[in-house]
Amino acid sequence: LYTCKRTGRRLIRIMTLSMRVTDNPAEVYRGADLGVLAAVLIRSAIWDAAGSQKNDYDPESVKGNEGSSGRISTLQTSRDIAVDTCVEILSCYRLYTSAKKSPPAQLVLPESLQLLPLLILSLRKSSLLRPALAKGLGYAQSPSPTCDDRCFQQHYAMNVSPAVATLLVHPNVYCLTSMESSDGTMYTPSPVDMKNRSMGSSDEVDYEPYIRLPHPIHPSMSCLNDDGIHLIDDGFSLYLLVGNRVSGEKRNQLFATTNSNTSHNSDCLDISTTSDFGEKVGNIIHQLRTFHESRFTYAPLVVLSDSLDSTVHSHTPTENAIESSSNNSYEGILLNLLVDDPTSHEKGYVDFLCSLHRQIRNKVMSETYAETHGGF
Template identity: 35%
Template sequence: MADRALGSLQLAREHLITALVDILAAYRMHTNAASSPKGQLILPEPLKLLPLFILSSLKNPAIRASLPAGRTDRSAPPSPRVDERAFRIVSCCNSTAASVIARSHPAVFDVLQMDPDVGDVVSPPPEKSLDGESQPVVAEAMRDFVKLPPTAHPSITCISASSISLIDDGFSMYLYVGRNVAGDVLQDMFGVNGMDGVDTSRVLLQQGSERGRLLLTIVEEMQRDRTVRGDLKFVFAGSPGTSALEAEVMSLLVDDNTAHEVSYVDFLCAVHRKVQAKVVKDA
């Protein structure tokens, strides 16, 4: 049974890559892209992010391997475990397309570098008819919303050691505190001047501070329509008390090399080679 499950998992991963290669090869052979230089990977405009979505899916606990690539030592517990994988698969099968994308490609926000209007409540303008008169709109589609900060790529290059990042994987949210965050910021948000000798498991967000209130406002807005309202987890870089959570955060940086898969750039190169080989074979 275990071998059958492992085989099914591998088949699912291979099917995603094969489907991607087939789509890009067909576009190369049957459109104007056929005249493009052979050394370029040509992506149709509506599908420019498809390779990124496929790679993010391969790194997702739903179908990624339980052991890092090339590792055969089974003394350490698998990650994900069977129950976590099952939960992820069921959740994705019962989610909207937007939720599946959010759970595949995490969003990263820099908490300390936000525009002044982030957190403001915005009311959409009323819909206008052709004669300029205001028309009623569907409340659910045009309700007030809280302005969120712009997202950054889920990459270590977008996470500064002197800043605090909010990372959302669609299930949980991680507040990743860099090693070199200023003492006054730590005091304002967590009530401590530094993390040396501090029991990080007992550190709490200071909800009375302006940054604390703004952060909670953002988190509440992001969780408003979710069926799974995950916890906000505090991760302090380099702290032994949150080392396991820090490893989870690193696995969410899907644009980079992870323990299970290559980086996005390397993945594109591998896909390009497969597309070239298929085009030559089917020509």
């Protein structure tokens, strides 16, 4: 146990033994786990945003951003480092695997890291790193996210589990009005269903019953319909987005009004348990809340709808109790959740891929030239 002279932090010195895992770089990429990598990248990005040392990053690229303590603390720097890390990972794949035989104009991604560029772009757009944008009209503008919201999410993200790391920056969106008949129902896998699993069929965990979930769709405004009901899961909360053109019959199948013992509100909104549609939605919500044991908190259910009375809240202790979001925060919440859409400070996914490809190609060309000519 000692104190670092450079940072003043109390550290524990641990002596470790370096052992070679493999001498084939392709095996490293083949065995890469996107969830684990996402957790590492998210924690590193937050640490960089909180304040990294000058010599941890090029000081010339962030000249003028360092404080009197010699520490760099900007969200823009952290976003740039995340992209540089992605370029480094994918460039090494092109240089040291069979992908080096591919045409230079082709963007080649390892099979296990196909979603790495999307993860990096979503991280840049998430509330963890994106700039605070003003929301509201007139003089009553407030930043989004607020300082408290950003600190709250960064606090949990520093201890994020690989099981929910990608969910933290890229929410899952489910369309509930186009579910298959088996979605939202209990299912118990059989040995025949599990024969293609990598784990042994004798593992009892594989045979535990679970609720079937709908196939997720892209978190983009283009995938949301005014006549549809969508469930959005960002790892912290569950948002029930009810379109303006959803029929009254469908609303009655989804919601139920119950009595509350509180004096200030006698009518409470809850998920219906008497209709088949409401029961399936309730099962899906229960599965999302209990599937990941490493969830940060118990996910509340928040309704996003212009046509619902924003003063109706649920004060009952039921599992599917509902909180209604006011119309003022409706736009800000969607801005945080729909990370596939371009924003005023970030490119769309296609433009980001093109920019990423150019950086990878330039780095590969410079590394190849250095190896051929023995350095610059």
